[in-house]
Each structure stands twice: as structure tokens, then as C-alpha cells.
Amino acid sequence: MDDLATRTPGGETPEVIAADEVTWDVETDVLVAGGGGTGLVAALAASEASDLQVTVLEKSPECGGNTSLSTGMVPAAGTRLQQEAGIEEAPVDMARDILEKNHYEADEERVRYLCEEAVELIHWLVDDWDVTLHLVDDFKYPKHSEYRMHAPDGRNGANLVEELVARVEATPNVELLTNAPVTRLVAADGAVRGVVAGARRDEAIRAERVILATDGFAGNREMVTDYCEADVEQALYFGADGNTGDGVRWGAELGGELACMDAYQGHATVASGTGMLSTYAVVMNGGVLVNEAGKRFGDESAGYSEFAIDVLKQPGGIGYELFDERIFERLRGSFEDFDAAIDAGTYASADSVESLASTLGCDADATAAAVERYNEAARADEPDEVGRTDGVAVLEPPFYGAKVTGALFHTQGGLVVDEYARVLRTDGSAVGNLYAGGGTACGISGHGAGGYLSGNGLTTALGYGRLAGIHARESLR
Template identity: 80%
Template structure:
């Protein structure tokens, strides 16, 4: 595992072996490399023909990957769940928000298609596979113009993964193996024929179709250094251990085109004391961030991904997240990770902003002045000193706070794929029999950190997973 975490596409290590150099041990129809959100959904989609044998190989001891570390909220437009809540919007509305966030740097055709398919994804999960999802209509993440998040119980990705794993394990024609890393692809004249996998003992598995669902490369510092901006190298890594860029390198060695490799999702509010995520719903319900001088340093509602860099650029790479009891009570019981953060002693409270800020290592007097200025602007409904309007609400005693730092969650660049999730070469041809989704595929966030709109990761994970599984299944008929 450590060796994989150090490899980069430029180091010349061969990760594709010729079919002439191996002897097959076993075979399957569809081989899914990775048991996170992409891989689990791809397996379910591929399995809908009971004659198709599907094998899922997850290199970690448990399935889930970054999906299990997320809120599990899946954005979708035009769903039945939205209509039942009185929300009317179109896929074009969702696509507009995504493209405006990344300044139209993402592939517009792919963005629009994933948005058009988003309602089908939700209905398929809920109706065909009995996955528990509900519409979130009590807050919006930055730059979402409508309530479109579809969340599992507890707004926790672990619960979504648990249901997907249960569905996979109860489907007769799917075999799921953990502690089973895919180490190399097997190819014949550029066409994928299978994989070599195994933790201790290698096995050559022949497969008609291979779906790369190994996520991105945020856990590979060499690749992060090669592709992403310098500041993010100092960020706390908050993603799954297995995100070492394996699938990205496999596909690239077969000529797969790489795009937007500098794109990633950061997060501005990981609690320094406990190492737990302090949900950004705190901020979007009215919370603010100040540095050790007690001063704000940007518009927090611009987005938690790019704001991670803003936090890292503060003295000590730290900031203080301040909010109040109204926000505390509103979120308690709604987010399992927020409840767990409370249990772990993440938050401190005080009737005085100054005393609270001092306790957390900031200039208390200046912090109190900052909150007063913020409250006045919020009460007037006017832009405050950093230009914020979205989610601005006056804060009242008692106050709550925690020290936070910026974190790297996952990368958003990868292999270019078509509308079916098939890996494409630079000339537009497909790498025969090879698919990719989620963090292994080029995402829809454009470049850098600022193009990330909350939910983009699961849009490509579950979206491409389903599309790849469908195409892999139907192409075998």
C-alpha cells in the first residue's frame, strides 16, 4: 500500500501487464476495482442482468472510501422527492450552478448530462434498490440556488454506504471482496482483458469489462505535489487511506487522457483539537471564521473548498469558527458528524465572544468587535466587511466556537470519460473495455479548489458509477 501511495504517472513504473505474460486464475464478466460509492453503485447497475457475473475488489478492510467520510448528500434536480416538498427545478438549473461555480471550466456537455441523469439516479436508488434518501430543505450549501440535496439517514455517508453494501451482498450475481487491491491491469494490444489483484497472493482475473472506481490521488503526496497548488500540500489530509491514484495511473498508462488534474476539494473547518469535521452547515446558518487577530479574512459563503486555502494562509494555518446557540440547537440531531463532534468535546461555549475567542487563542476584544460589525450588517441585510450576504444572521449569546484548520478531502481531476463512463484517449477513441468514475475520472469542478460545488464528488461517483455499470452490462448482451 505504501508503495502505491508514492507512485506517480511520471515515475515510469509499469502498471499494465501484457496478456501474453500471465495465466488466468479465475474469470468474471464485470470487474469493479474499488468498493466506494462509485464501485458499489456500478456493481448494482451491472448486476441487473442476473446472467452477468460482477466482482467487486476493495483494497481496504471495509468498503466506503470517501463516500463513507462524506455527508452522503447527493444533489439532483427534478426529482419526485423535490416535487413532494414543493420544490420545482430543472437539470439546467443544477448545471448552471455547477458551471457558474467553476467559471465554465468544466466540460459543459458532461455537466449537463450528469445533471439530466441525476433524477434518474435518485429514483433508481430509492425505487429499484430501496435506498433511504430524503430531501434536505432546511439549509443550502454555498452557491446552491435550490434545495436539491438528497441525504441518507443522519446525513452521514456511512449510512448510505451501509445500505449499498447490504444491497450488493444480497445480490446473488455479485461477489464482494475486501483486502483485495487491484495492482495492475492486463491488456492485449491496448484493450483491457482483466486485472492482477491480491493482498498477499496475486491472482490474475480475466474480465470482459473493468470499471475503475479507486477514487482520486489525494492520499498520494507525490501526485498532489505534481499536480495541485503549493498551499494544499500543507493541508491536513482528511480522505480515505486508499486514495493513492491507482486507477488514474492505470488508465493513463493505456493512453487515457488526463484533465483538470489540479482540481480538488478542500474543507475549511476541520477541528484542530479533535480532528473532526465541523460541518459547514454551521457557517451557512450564520457562523463566521476569524483568525488569531480576531479578524475575518474573506467571505465564508464563497465555498468551503477554496476557503480551506484562506484558512491555511492565516497565522499558524488556523482559524476560529464562531456561532451561537441557535445554530447549535438547529444542527444537533440533524447531522451525525455534528453530534459526534459535540460528544468528542469539539466545541466550547461562553456568554462572552471575547472570553471565548481568548480561550481559543484569538484576540478576544477584536473578535467581539468583529461579531458586532457582522451582526449590524446581517440585521440590515447588507453586505458586511467581507462582502458576505448569503446565510448571514446575527449571532447572540451564548456563543460557541472551535479552532479549525484547512484540509484536503479529495482530488477532482482524472481520466476523461464519455457519457457512459468509458475511458477516452486524447484522440477521442475509447480504451476498449475500460470505464472510470468518481475520483478516478475527471470531475466537474474545473480547476483548482474554487470550482468545487458541494456534492460534485458524489455526482460523479454515483452518477458515473451507475452509467458505467449500465453500459458494461448492456454491452455484454
């Protein structure tokens, strides 16, 4: 257990109450707390035993959580979709990329297991549940060595969530309720027996198995301050409203081990004017960032999470994203969030870098010089002044750009779980009847923001969700 995990999150109000303190109002077999990607996938997996009753409680008015705010791209290495595109790789290749990005700070065994699970996850979603996913083979996110992103229509997580919700609602033995927050766990003899839930009045629900799918704590400013680095404390929060650390606190009170609590996913290019996400495909197709003085301040291809801190450290926490019409036209119509950003008036355009820089508010001459040096390195196929070699392309007029800032999307630290997504105590024993996934569980990004590799969030969200649902289902047979 790392040092950060010695501080158990929580307050004066008990997060867990004893079973002899409640009178059960209703019963279910599998209770899923949270209706984001983790919870929806867990419900589908558990529902495959038709004699079990599965109940999903989402505290927000709509399902989705952070999954609906993402691109919905799920990485997997060794899928049929890759093979059909002539791509041959194995889960170990994806695991290597993840571990190299986090400098082997994540649990290696768990990373490799989740990478193997990712292949089964993609095939299960596509073949068993008719979920729409296609292989993205026109660009790679930073530090991915192969095309392995499997995306929904529009490369938009909201579309993935819409399909998952439709499948859940069409499954007879699953009940899905929104505006229904789980507020406490109910336990006896160290094992979970159910939950207390309800927005207007408490209802005690007895459950044989409980799956925590409440995401992380990025929306809880106190917990972010306690666990994450100082530079991200005041970052624009771009995650779902429900990410208040509920499941992390509940599991910790039952003795669940916490790990990598300082880990989080940031994003370097959220438009400061419109608040719209400027997809990092802009950068990975050749875009660059400068600061107010027109100076490049780092290798943008390090990744959108790691580079978010670099942006926040600039004057005013602002960077200026620059790209060209080739990139603009390549992305328009391919990413729904990019199209939405265009519609919101996020991007300015001009025939020269100097004119664009003047419009955006950064030093015109210095910015033009920085772009020219970048272009010279690209033409020579050499590292540029910040050492960048990945996703490089010559930028030509007309140019586009936006004023951007760093943002906090979601946390990556949480409860330690096993290969079945069961919550573990510090002695390695499992908390009875309790599972966790997604942001509630410890992720695979190591520490801080730099270890996050694109797709890590959905790897643990959907991966652990499916594993939890399978084990909960099979353990009740």
C-alpha cells in the same frame, strides 16, 4: 488536454502488463476495482443482468472510501422528492450553479449530462434498490440556488454505504471482496482484458469489462505536490486511506487522457484539536471565521472548498469558527458528524464573544468587534465587511466556537470519460473495455479548489458508477 495532463503519473513499475504474460486464475464478466460509492453503484447497475457475474474488489478492510467520509448528500434537480415538497426546477438549473461556481472551466456537455443523470440516479436508488434518501430542505450549501440535496439517514455517508453494501451482498450475481487490492491492469491490443489482484499473492482475473472506482490521488503526497497548488501540500488529509491514484495511473499508461489534474475538494473547518469535521452547515446557518488577530479574512459563503485555502493562508494555518446556541441546537441531532464533534469535545462555549475568543486563543477585543460588525450588517440586511450576503444571521449569546484548519478531502482531476464513463484517449477513441468514475475520472469542478460545488464529488461518483455499470451490462448482452 490541459498542460498539467502532459505529465503522466507513474513510476518505474509498470501499471499495465500484457495478457500474454499472465495465466488466468479466475474469470468474471464485470470487474469493479474499488468498493466506494462509485464501485458499489456500478456493481448494482451491472448486476441487473442476472446472467452476468460481477466482482467487486476493495483494497481496504471495509468498503466506503470517501463516500463513507462524506455527508452522503447527492444533489439532483427535478426529482419526485423535490416535487412532493413543492420545489419545481430542472437539471439545467443545477448545471448552471455548477458551471457558475467553476467559471465554466468544466466540460459543459458533461456537466449537463450528469445533472440529467442525477435525477434518474435518485429515483433508481430509491425505487429500484430501496435506498433511504430524503430531501434536505432546512439549509442550502454555498451557491446552490435551491434545496436539492438528497441525504441518507443522519446525513452521513457511512449510512449510505452501509445500505449500498447490504444491497450488493444480497444480490446473488455479485461477489464483494475486501482486503483485495487490484495492483495492475492486464491488456492486449490496446484493450483491457483483466486485472492482477491480491494482498498476499497475485491472482490474474480475466474480465470482459473493468470499471475503475479507486478514487483519486489525494492520499498520494507526491502526486498532490506535482499537480495541486502549493498551499494544499501540507494540509491535513481528511480522505480515505486508499486514495493513492492507482486508477489514474493505470488509465494514463493505456493512453487515457487526463484533465483538470489540479482540481480538488478542500474543507475549511476541520477542528485542529480533535481532528473532527465541523459541518459547514454551521457557517451556512450564520457562523463566521476569524484569524488569530480576530479579523475576518474572507467571505465564508464562497464554499468550504474554496475557503479552505483562505484558512490555510492564515498564521499557523488556523481559523476560529464562531457561532451561537441557535445554530448549535438546530444542527444537533440532524448531522451525525456534528454530534460526533460535540462528543469529542470540539466546541467551547461562553456567554460572551470575548470570553470565547480568550478560550480559543484569538484576540478577544478584535473578535468581539468583528462579530458586532457582522451583526450590524445582518440586522441592516446589507453586505458585511467581507461582502457576505449568503447564510447570514445575527449571532446572540451564548456563543460556541472551535479552532479549525483547512484540509484536503479528495482530488477532482483524472481520466477523461464519455457519457458512458468509458475512458477516452487524447484522440477521442475509447480504451477498450475500460470505465472510470468518481475521483478516478475527471470531475466537474474545473481547476483548483474554488470550482468545487457541494455534492460534485458524489455526482460523479454515483453518476458515473451507474452509467458505467449500465453500459458494461448492456454491451455484454
